[in-house]
Amino acid sequence: MTDVPESHPRYVSLRMRDDIARGVEQGVTSPHGLIAHGRGEAFDYMIGETTQPFALSAIRSAAAMLLRASHPVISVNGNTAALVPAHLVSLSAACKAPLEVNIFHTSHERERAIERQLRDSGAEGVLLPSPDSTIDHIESNRKFVNPRGIAVADVVFVPLEDGDRCEALRKMDKEVITIDLNPMSRTSRLASVTIVDNVVRAMPLLLETIAELRSLGVPQLETLVSTYDNQTILDQAQQRLRKGG
Amino acid sequence: MTDVPESHPRYVSLRMRDDIARGVEQGVTSPHGLIAHGRGEAFDYMIGETTQPFALSAIRSAAAMLLRASHPVISVNGNTAALVPAHLVSLSAACKAPLEVNIFHTSHERERAIERQLRDSGAEGVLLPSPDSTIDHIESNRKFVNPRGIAVADVVFVPLEDGDRCEALRKMDKEVITIDLNPMSRTSRLASVTIVDNVVRAMPLLLETIAELRSLGVPQLETLVSTYDNQTILDQAQQRLRKGG
Numbered sequence: 001m002t003d004v005p006e007s008h009p010r011y012v013s014l015r016m017r018d019d020i021a022r023g024v025e026q027g028v029t030s031p032h033g034l035i036a037h038g039r040g041e042a043f044d045y046m047i048g049e050t051t052q053p054f055a056l057s058a059i060r061s062a063a064a065m066l067l068r069a070s071h072p073v074i075s076v077n078g079n080t081a082a083l084v085p086a087h088l089v090s091l092s093a094a095c096k097a098p099l100e101v102n103i104f105h106t107s108h109e110r111e112r113a114i115e116r117q118l119r120d121s122g123a124e125g126v127l128l129p130s131p132d133s134t135i136d137h138i139e140s141n142r143k144f145v146n147p148r149g150i151a152v153a154d155v156v157f158v159p160l161e162d163g164d165r166c167e168a169l170r171k172m173d174k175e176v177i178t179i180d181l182n183p184m185s186r187t188s189r190l191a192s193v194t195i196v197d198n199v200v201r202a203m204p205l206l207l208e209t210i211a212e213l214r215s216l217g218v219p220q221l222e223t224l225v226s227t228y229d230n231q232t233i234l235d236q237a238q239q240r241l242r243k244g245g
Numbered sequence: 246m247t248d249v250p251e252s253h254p255r256y257v258s259l260r261m262r263d264d265i266a267r268g269v270e271q272g273v274t275s276p277h278g279l280i281a282h283g284r285g286e287a288f289d290y291m292i293g294e295t296t297q298p299f300a301l302s303a304i305r306s307a308a309a310m311l312l313r314a315s316h317p318v319i320s321v322n323g324n325t326a327a328l329v330p331a332h333l334v335s336l337s338a339a340c341k342a343p344l345e346v347n348i349f350h351t352s353h354e355r356e357r358a359i360e361r362q363l364r365d366s367g368a369e370g371v372l373l374p375s376p377d378s379t380i381d382h383i384e385s386n387r388k389f390v391n392p393r394g395i396a397v398a399d400v401v402f403v404p405l406e407d408g409d410r411c412e413a414l415r416k417m418d419k420e421v422i423t424i425d426l427n428p429m430s431r432t433s434r435l436a437s438v439t440i441v442d443n444v445v446r447a448m449p450l451l452l453e454t455i456a457e458l459r460s461l462g463v464p465q466l467e468t469l470v471s472t473y474d475n476q477t478i479l480d481q482a483q484q485r486l487r488k489g490g
Binding site: 021 | 269277284285427487
């Protein structure tokens with residue numbers, strides 16, 4: 001699989017599968033994370049495996065939201081750590097947003113493996129959940145957060161997230177940005193900004209857009225955020241899904 | 246996850262995830278099998294997570310094809326062994342078709358784990374691939390077959406299969422029956438009969454249909470097979486996929 005040439009039509013998809021399978025070996029990704037990855041593959045196939053206009057609109061709004069945030073935080077799970085660790089580190093630097101490890105199925109070992117993966121990709125500081133700090137409205141391991149991170153964030157970037165988590169953050173009046181290939185998922189519907197795109201395509205575009213919008217003032221950023229309508233974007237994504245690639 | 250009540254709207258889906266994750270622990274399922282399972286979940290979601298008319302038509306033709314076969318064989322991989330081991334054993338008995346372990350990523354350990362899983366579910370004999378017997382047109386581990394099984398089969402039932410395998414069997418003029426939730430996959434397009442349905446819903450229905458058609462004579466079975474058109478079935482499945490559940 002690792003011998004697949006870059007010219008292969010399925011190169012990106014096969015490369016991602018390798019990255020995520022290696023994530024399991026390294027203790028970064030959970031078996032349930034692999035299944036979630038497979039779901040993403042199918043939805044990506046259905047939208048044509050390219051970044052669509054609705055994703056570009058969401059990326060623009062997400063970039064503005066991150067730039068005008070007071071305390072943005074990047075929540076990292078096993079799949080994003082396996083697939084785009086270097087991009088997460090770059091995003092953290094670009095937005096002065098700490099990286100915080102947060103996973104669904106409790107495992108301190110896996111939290112540390114994710115932290116290691118991020119540090120190997122250049123992260124200087126990585127926040128871990130604290131047993132003394134919890135958020136309401138959530139039952140799983142994810143209720144534990146870092147008191148310097150998600151607990152005090154106004155904007156949380158949580159790519160490839162589950163619905164419960166997204167809902168809990170929204171109930172705490174935080175703005176939530178997600179990347180999710182399924183426009184019908186609870187996460188997609190609950191987030192403030194949903195980027196319906198493959199994380200490996202969306203992350204470089206998000207970084208480029210942040211660089212491009214960096215010179216804008218707060219009122220202009222605010223306009224980009226306030227004129228964005230997530231439901232319209234999700235409707236467009238669902239139409240595309242049904243129409244086919 | 247295992248505590249999810251049967252009344253939960255996602256009970257079957259969550260139960261399957263548990264079965265397949267346990268398959269990994271037991272050495273039956275590969276990490277790539279988990280990703281494939283996730284893809285299936287997404288396509289199942291898109292067709293409404295119910296058995297559709299096009300699947301019922303394919304099941305009827307598949308049952309007739311298995312009943313009128315001279316040497317039917319059931320090819321078993323990690324995902325089917327994890328999800329429907331008892332149904333595979335029942336099908337083997339109902340059609341007098343041997344079970345043959347055949348997996349994509351070479352691992353004798355996993356082959357034996359799958360054999361064990363089938364025996365634990367009541368299988369008396371399980372064929373394993375033989376290093377001395379190969380089929381043409383295929384590069385991977387799957388070219389090794391059992392000389393008393395797939396090598397001499399006229400009909401091969403290969404649920405949740407990959408495209409290369411299906412193509413190689415077709416080139417050897419064998420009839421191939423598959424179960425695949427993606428009607429656009431190479432396997433779906435190359436098979437003689439493609440059941441576009443979730444394997445846990447399709448297997449009990451296939452067993453019921455075999456019991457129902459058992460009293461038919463060969464000419465009647467032949468008519469059921471010859472009047473079936475797989476391309477029409479795939480077109481219907483794809484329309485449903487695009488229309489939504």
